[in-house]
Amino acid sequence: VPAPMGQYDLAAAFGGDVFFVVWTDFRNAASDIYGARVTIEGELLDPVGFAICTNRAYKRQPAVAYDGAAFLVTWMDCRMADGDIFATRVTAGGTVFDPAGFPVCVCDSLQTAPSIASNGAVSLVVWHDGRNREQRPDIYGALVTQDGNVLDAEGFPISTADMAQTYPAATFDGSNFVVAWSDERTNVAYPDVYAARVSPGGTVLDPGGIAVSTADGSEWVGEISSNGVVSFVVWNHDGPPSRGIRGARISPDGAVLDSLGI
DSSP states (O other), X not given: OOOSSOEEEEEEEEETTEEEEEEEEOTTSSOEEEEEEEETTOOBSSTTOEEEEOOSSOEEEEEEEEOSSSEEEEEEEEEESXXXXXXXXXXXXXXXXXXXXXXXXXXXXXXXEEEEEXXXXXXXXXXXXXXXXXXXXEEEEEEEETTSOBSOTTOEEEEOOSSOEEEEEEEEOSSSEEEEEEEOSSOSXXXXXXXXXXXXXXXXXXXXXXXXXXXSSEEXXXXXXXXXXXXXXXXXXXXXXXXXXXXXXXXXXXXXXXXXXX
């Protein structure tokens, strides 16, 4: 997109026969949320992008998923002082249902770094949340229906283990949502990779978390995806025997299939 100033924080999803790319955009001398659609053939339908949310608040970190009816876009939003989680719905035709956005979570302290996954009927928005310990956040989530109804107004805890849990990523494995994150419960200086399954009804099936990787060094979760059965989480590994990108598969029953990482 050839727009002035900077464009950052890219995320993308597919649905309604189009790809939808979202980002943070500074063309208006403010941090706005913009998007553009791309066809399967690679045609850019919105050459300069279009505004998704342009209120005057500082906004960053958009994430997007297709919920079977529209794209659900979520982001970190500072309109109420502390960072909160807001969202809006956008059709495959490019219509923004909620230009001002609607609140997903506006609790005390900082909510940031959202990720989103959908099972085609309901979406799970996850984020790291400082309501319990601002400097040592936890992982929280909320379910959002296709009509934009937030089922968990204050969110529900997915992991509140000792120390910090940060930067979650979410997917749907055909049965449950799977959320992965970086976790400091065993070593503040060298976070590990943990995960948990969450049912479509919002039940956390692994309240203690699943240890995906506890290798030496720091491990920072990047993304997670699924083929509809098995999930695959990838992370940045900084430590012995070398730096690089590692990954591991997680089965539908929560078993880690690659205990040493790939």
